[in-house]
Amino acid sequence: MNILVLCTGNSARSILLESILNNLGKGRVRAYSAGSQPAGQVHPQSIVLLGEKGMDVSDARSKSWDEFALPDAPVMDAVITVCGSAAGETCPMWPGAPIRAHWGVEDPAAAQGTAVPGAFSQAYDILYRRAAAFLAEPVEKMDAAALRTHLNACALIL
Numbered sequence: 001m002n003i004l005v006l007c008t009g010n011s012a013r014s015i016l017l018e019s020i021l022n023n024l025g026k027g028r029v030r031a032y033s034a035g036s037q038p039a040g041q042v043h044p045q046s047i048v049l050l051g052e053k054g055m056d057v058s059d060a061r062s063k064s065w066d067e068f069a070l071p072d073a074p075v076m077d078a079v080i081t082v083c084g085s086a087a088g089e090t091c092p093m094w095p096g097a098p099i100r101a102h103w104g105v106e107d108p109a110a111a112q113g114t115a116v117p118g119a120f121s122q123a124y125d126i127l128y129r130r131a132a133a134f135l136a137e138p139v140e141k142m143d144a145a146a147l148r149t150h151l152n153a154c155a156l157i158l
Contacts, residue, residue: 001140003031004076004098006083010035010062011043012109013082016124019055020131028140032074034065043109045120053124078151082127083107099144101151103130130154 003021007014014033021031042060050057067073075096080103105126111119134154139147 001029001077002074002098003029004065004068004079005031005033006035006065006079006081007033008035008037008083009039009109010064011039011041012046012107012120013105013123013127015042015046015060015062016050016120017080017082017103017127017131019050019057019060020124020128021135023053023055024128024131024135028135030074032068032076034063034068036065038062038064043120045108045116049117049120049124078147080151099148099151101148101155103127103151103155126158130157133157 005014005017005021010033014035018031018033021029025031039062041062042057047057047060050060068076076098077096078099078101080101082103082105105123106119108116108119108123131154134150137150139150142150
């Protein structure tokens with residue numbers, strides 16, 4: 001199962017959830033992330049936090065969602081937006097017409113000074129709980145209706 005995680009800048013929340021899903025999924029799912037207006041670099045605190053959690057960030061990069069609308073891109077089964085801006089934007093036509101869900105989380109990149117690590121930890125914790133609940137079920141075997149219902153239920157976890 002392929003999952004695309006979207007956020008406007010693709011520097012924080014989407015990078016976190018991509019890493020969490022790939023780590024927890026252990027090959028059951030393959031997550032990717034992108035942004036409608038990519039920042040061009042991953043937020044340094046994303047790298048620090050994921051490193052502290054023991055996650056591989058060697059391939060982490062801020063990229064455009066246009067990469068995933070190309071004919072040779074992986075076909076997505078689900079697209080999860082993690083910011084309100086990306087959720088409200090008109091997305092490209094994704095090959096395969098994936099199921100969409102919104103798992104909104106406050107933007108930790110908006111935090112300033114000493115609040116930055118805590119903001120990133122809070123976003124990570126929420127996304128981790130949602131991903132863990134999502135992967136606790138046999139998502140790769142669900143039909144489209146069940147997958148949509150499950151994705152939306154996981155969005156309510158704080």
